[in-house]
Amino acid sequence: MSRPSDLIQGTLDLLILRTVANGPVHGWAIARRIQQVSGDVLQVTQGSLYPALHRLEQQGWLKASWITTGTGRDAKAYALSAAGRRQLAKELESWERLSGAIGLVVREA
Amino acid sequence: MRRHLDRLRLRLRSLFGGHRVDRDLGRELRAHLDEEIAANEASGMNRDEARRAAGVAFGSIASIEEQCRETRQVSPIEHVMRDLRLAVRALVRQPGAFAASAASIAIGVGANLTIFALANNLLLAVPSAAHPGSLVNIRTGNGSHVSFDGWRAFNASGALDGVAGYQFEQSVNWRDGDDSIAIVPFLVTANYFDVVGVPVQMGRGFTAADVDRDPHAVVISHGFWRRRLASDPRVVGQSLVINGEPYTIAGVLPDAVRGIAGFGLAPEVYLPLSRALAPSITRPHAAYAQLVGRLRPGQTVAAGRAALAAVAARTGEAEGDVGLQTITAFERVGGVSQADEFRALAAFLVVLLVVSSLVLAIACANVAGLNLARGLTRHREIALSLAVGASRGRLIQQLLIENLVLAAAGTLAGIGLTALTFILLSGITLPLPLPVEVHFALDWRIGLVAIALVTASTCLAGLAPALQAGRAALVPAIKAPERHFFLRGVTMRRALVAGQMTVSLVLLVAALIFARNLTQAASVDPGFDLDHVLVAQLSFVEGRQGTAAQPAASAIVDRLRGVPGVDSAAFSEGVPLTIFSGSQTGTNMRIEGRGDPMRVDFDSLRVGPGYFRSMGIRLVRGRDFTDADRAGGPAVVIINEEFARRYFAGIDPQGRHIAEVKTDPASAEIIGVVANSKYRSLAETRDPATYEPLMQAGARPRFIHVLIRTRGLPESLMPAVRRTILAADGSAALTPMREAMAFALLPSRLASGILGLLGVMGTLLAMIGLFGVVSFTVNHRAREIAIRIALGASRSMVMRLVLQDALRLVAVGVVAGLLLASVVMTPLAAFLVAGVSPLDPASFAAATGLLAVAALVAIVEPLRRAMATAPGQVLKLD
Numbered sequence: 001m002s003r004p005s006d007l008i009q010g011t012l013d014l015l016i017l018r019t020v021a022n023g024p025v026h027g028w029a030i031a032r033r034i035q036q037v038s039g040d041v042l043q044v045t046q047g048s049l050y051p052a053l054h055r056l057e058q059q060g061w062l063k064a065s066w067i068t069t070g071t072g073r074d075a076k077a078y079a080l081s082a083a084g085r086r087q088l089a090k091e092l093e094s095w096e097r098l099s100g101a102i103g104l105v106v107r108e109a
Numbered sequence: 110m111r112r113h114l115d116r117l118r119l120r121l122r123s124l125f126g127g128h129r130v131d132r133d134l135g136r137e138l139r140a141h142l143d144e145e146i147a148a149n150e151a152s153g154m155n156r157d158e159a160r161r162a163a164g165v166a167f168g169s170i171a172s173i174e175e176q177c178r179e180t181r182q183v184s185p186i187e188h189v190m191r192d193l194r195l196a197v198r199a200l201v202r203q204p205g206a207f208a209a210s211a212a213s214i215a216i217g218v219g220a221n222l223t224i225f226a227l228a229n230n231l232l233l234a235v236p237s238a239a240h241p242g243s244l245v246n247i248r249t250g251n252g253s254h255v256s257f258d259g260w261r262a263f264n265a266s267g268a269l270d271g272v273a274g275y276q277f278e279q280s281v282n283w284r285d286g287d288d289s290i291a292i293v294p295f296l297v298t299a300n301y302f303d304v305v306g307v308p309v310q311m312g313r314g315f316t317a318a319d320v321d322r323d324p325h326a327v328v329i330s331h332g333f334w335r336r337r338l339a340s341d342p343r344v345v346g347q348s349l350v351i352n353g354e355p356y357t358i359a360g361v362l363p364d365a366v367r368g369i370a371g372f373g374l375a376p377e378v379y380l381p382l383s384r385a386l387a388p389s390i391t392r393p394h395a396a397y398a399q400l401v402g403r404l405r406p407g408q409t410v411a412a413g414r415a416a417l418a419a420v421a422a423r424t425g426e427a428e429g430d431v432g433l434q435t436i437t438a439f440e441r442v443g444g445v446s447q448a449d450e451f452r453a454l455a456a457f458l459v460v461l462l463v464v465s466s467l468v469l470a471i472a473c474a475n476v477a478g479l480n481l482a483r484g485l486t487r488h489r490e491i492a493l494s495l496a497v498g499a500s501r502g503r504l505i506q507q508l509l510i511e512n513l514v515l516a517a518a519g520t521l522a523g524i525g526l527t528a529l530t531f532i533l534l535s536g537i538t539l540p541l542p543l544p545v546e547v548h549f550a551l552d553w554r555i556g557l558v559a560i561a562l563v564t565a566s567t568c569l570a571g572l573a574p575a576l577q578a579g580r581a582a583l584v585p586a587i588k589a590p591e592r593h594f595f596l597r598g599v600t601m602r603r604a605l606v607a608g609q610m611t612v613s614l615v616l617l618v619a620a621l622i623f624a625r626n627l628t629q630a631a632s633v634d635p636g637f638d639l640d641h642v643l644v645a646q647l648s649f650v651e652g653r654q655g656t657a658a659q660p661a662a663s664a665i666v667d668r669l670r671g672v673p674g675v676d677s678a679a680f681s682e683g684v685p686l687t688i689f690s691g692s693q694t695g696t697n698m699r700i701e702g703r704g705d706p707m708r709v710d711f712d713s714l715r716v717g718p719g720y721f722r723s724m725g726i727r728l729v730r731g732r733d734f735t736d737a738d739r740a741g742g743p744a745v746v747i748i749n750e751e752f753a754r755r756y757f758a759g760i761d762p763q764g765r766h767i768a769e770v771k772t773d774p775a776s777a778e779i780i781g782v783v784a785n786s787k788y789r790s791l792a793e794t795r796d797p798a799t800y801e802p803l804m805q806a807g808a809r810p811r812f813i814h815v816l817i818r819t820r821g822l823p824e825s826l827m828p829a830v831r832r833t834i835l836a837a838d839g840s841a842a843l844t845p846m847r848e849a850m851a852f853a854l855l856p857s858r859l860a861s862g863i864l865g866l867l868g869v870m871g872t873l874l875a876m877i878g879l880f881g882v883v884s885f886t887v888n889h890r891a892r893e894i895a896i897r898i899a900l901g902a903s904r905s906m907v908m909r910l911v912l913q914d915a916l917r918l919v920a921v922g923v924v925a926g927l928l929l930a931s932v933v934m935t936p937l938a939a940f941l942v943a944g945v946s947p948l949d950p951a952s953f954a955a956a957t958g959l960l961a962v963a964a965l966v967a968i969v970e971p972l973r974r975a976m977a978t979a980p981g982q983v984l985k986l987d
Contacts, residue, residue, distance in 0.1 A: 027137060028144035046141065046167050050134075051176040069140075071147055076137040 026075035196511040214519025217469030219526030235443035239306025251432030254396030268416035273304035274398025295376035312345035312360030375546035414439040473569035480574035512571030609875035610922020617956035620868030636786025638725030642846035679719035712788040731781030744777035752797035876967035895983035
């Protein structure tokens with residue numbers, strides 16, 4: 001139950017914002033999508049996912065609404081707000097810069 | 110902007126709509142779990158497997174919920190609100206324990222608050238006046254009172270905006286129909302209402318200009334108007350007959366006016382200070398009035414003092430009055446003061462506050478004990494909350510909040526108790542010569558103290574148990590039987606009870622020592638006869654007897670001497686050890702045979718012939734006053750042995766002359782020396798004193814007492830004496846001397862009464878604590894006891910087992926208590942009369958005995974229960 005470090009937390013935020021950018025989607029599907037897209041490398045536990053979702057909603061980057069899923073259940077779906085879209089752009093940019101820099105160091109040093 | 114609004118909305122929603130947010134969160138998480146199960150089933154698991162796998166993957170819902178709640182930034186407040194709800198629910202679920210705890214705290218808080226409210230009333234209350242912040246009390250080297258010339262010079266100097274004076278040492282007769290009632294008024298300078306700005310409900314205060322035109326004006330208190338004048342709405346402009354002359358009512362004060370003199374003094378009437386009403390002020394340099402000054406706008410206290418000090422130095426020099434030359438006190442009214450009487454009362458109240466906070470500590474220890482007991486029975490619940498993800502901090506917070514609710518409820522009840530006490534207090538008339546009123550009002554000081562008391566009792570009662578609960582080790586608590594876990598809690602509870610024993614022993618020691626102080630004070634030899642003297646305070650129906658008090662008193666004394674059983678009778682202006690105890694003077698005196706004038710301090714009393722015989726004061730040498738020592742005859746004076754010893758330094762005083770510098774050029778011849786006695790208080794050791802013949806005094810006293818020495822019990826002669834005085838056309842309040850001096854014993858009586866009450870309260874609370882811990886251990890050791898009995902232990906062995914356990918606690922408490930009491934009592938020696946030691950062994954022993962008895966009474970019931978253990982039943986239960 002230890003808190004994720006800032007780096008990991010920031011990365012999880014980025015993953016969630018990116019996943020949600022495709023349209024309203026509920027928590028389970030977000031976790032599932034991240035897992036699938038990463039080829040089972042990234043597994044987001046519920047213990048990190050939901051606090052992160054609630055924090056992002058609190059920040060005003062996500063908008064939440066109740067929808068009915070394909071299986072006929074009520075679920076809380078998240079979508080990007082305008083502010084979230086700007087935040088995603090910002091985070092993507094800094095991620096590109098950071099991963100590029102790390103890549104350079106790893107390859108060239 | 111929009112985003113900020115959104116965020117605000119979300120936060121408010123999670124704060125106030127806590128329930129709904131939580132419900133949504135639960136729904137969201139369950140939906141997730143359902144999706145997971147469905148996905149698992151879709152991948153080919155059967156339903157049970159799918160459910161289990163999903164559960165394992167998911168983890169604790171409660172823990173996730175808690176984390177989500179914490180990410181919402183309002184969570185601390187929300188937690189508090191939740192905990193408040195939980196606390197109220199938990200407390201209401203156990204109404205008995207709740208009531209007992211709240212009542213304990215209420216008693217402790219009530220005791221503290223009552224004493225603080227008294228201190229607030231008597232010492233710190235701001236008087237009812239216009240802009241009280243710019244009023245100052247003024248004292249000079251002459252003490253509390255300043256002479257007429259001093260007042261006039263101060264007021265006229267312009268150093269301050271104005272200086273007014275008041276005194277309440279005189280009594281006046283108010284004629285109410287055929288009755289003549291003695292009341293103690295505030296005699297005030299004509300500018301008093303101008304300077305002080307006392308609020309007036311009807312009419313107005315008299316002004317200096319009014320008094321210049323006609324000094325026969327009076328302002329009455331609300332209480333006087335209500336009680337004596339039946340709240341007559343047309344009373345302003347009517348007149349009261351005071352000392353035989355009509356005084357026009359100028360105004361009526363509102364209810365609950367706080368007097369300028371502090372100490373809760375609430376005079377019934379205000380009269381202009383005049384020679385007619387206060388004859389004693391006719392003497393030059395005589396104490397005239399206590400002064401209260403009004404600072405100029407913008408003038409600081411320091412600047413006012415400096416300005417007035419210059420005036421005082423000048424005036425004192427010109428008047429030849431050394432004491433007047435220095436300003437010794439210049440303090441805002443209604444605040445902390447350096448005056449002796451203020452400091453004495455403050456010290457006394459501080460001691461009481463310390464003692465009552467000990468009572469509160471004992472009460473809190475009881476609540477803490479109950480908490481611990483509850484914590485022990487709830488330990489599994491607590492361990493489970495910890496296991497499912499509650500943080501220890503949150504747990505401690507929740508327990509503290511429970512205690513906060515408890516303390517707040519107890520304090521509210523305590524405030525109610527205090528208000529009730531004040532209502533009861535206002536119904537009790539203390540043997541005080543002056544009208545004192547206390548009003549309970551919730552002001553900011555009381556509020557602050559109440560908040561402090563809530564905080565203190567929360568911490569005292571809740572912190573230890575909360576920390577204890579927060580430390581709970583998870584696995585053993587859930588797995589092990591209670592026994593293991595509870596040992597630590599029990600140790601703490603036992604320590605609390607030992608502490609209670611310690612503190613109640615200190616309380617008992619203090620109560621007993623002050624009780625002894627009272628009996629000792631009552632048996633202090635005042636130097637005159639207490640057992641065969643009747644005191645008659647004469648008042649004459651004005652108009653019939655006129656104001657010719659002395660001849661009338663002489664006639665009454667002559668008649669009384671003829672009453673069978675009366676040994677002797679004499680009149681006197683004052684009576685020692687009562688409020689009318691004569692005056693104390695410090696002045697420069699020329700003493701024949703000692704060269705230059707010297708500073709002397711002495712008590713003086715004006716008495717009639719036969720005074721010493723009637724009081725049982727030995728005439729050491731020379732002669733008593735006779736009827737020949739009257740106005741026009743040669744001035745004579747009698748001194749006491751201490752005056753002779755201190756100021757004549759071995760010279761024989763008999764036949765020598767003394768004179769106050771700059772008063773009458775005529776000096777008085779010393780015609781006799783009498784034994785020392787007490788004059789103003791039982792605590793004084795040996796004061797020099799002079800006696801002057803009352804019939805030689807320049808001005809007639811308003812008040813006359815007659816002292817009647819009886820051969821038998823004074824009470825038996827009261828009817829005959831009353832008849833005789835009535836026949837001489839006077840009326841008298843008759844009291845045996847021992848009762849008349851009740852005033853002198855009042856401080857000792859109050860101290861022993863209040864400390865006794867607090868001691869009893871503390872001991873009762875400690876008994877409850879001891880009872881609680883012993884019954885608890887007996888319950889938990891029921892199995893052990895049952896096994897012992899089954900194996901053949903006798904009842905007396907069981908008794909020894911339980912007793913040993915309890916007595917060990919009491920013994921620890923007693924030893925610590927004796928040590929603590931000896932430390933605490935030593936500084937209290939200042940409050941004790943001579944002959945009572947603060948470490949009085951008898952009191953210490955008696956307190957220990959009392960506590961031991963109280964402890965035994967407290968454990969009788971659990972002891973009986975332990976001895977009645979039926980082994981078969983107890984063992985079967987397990």
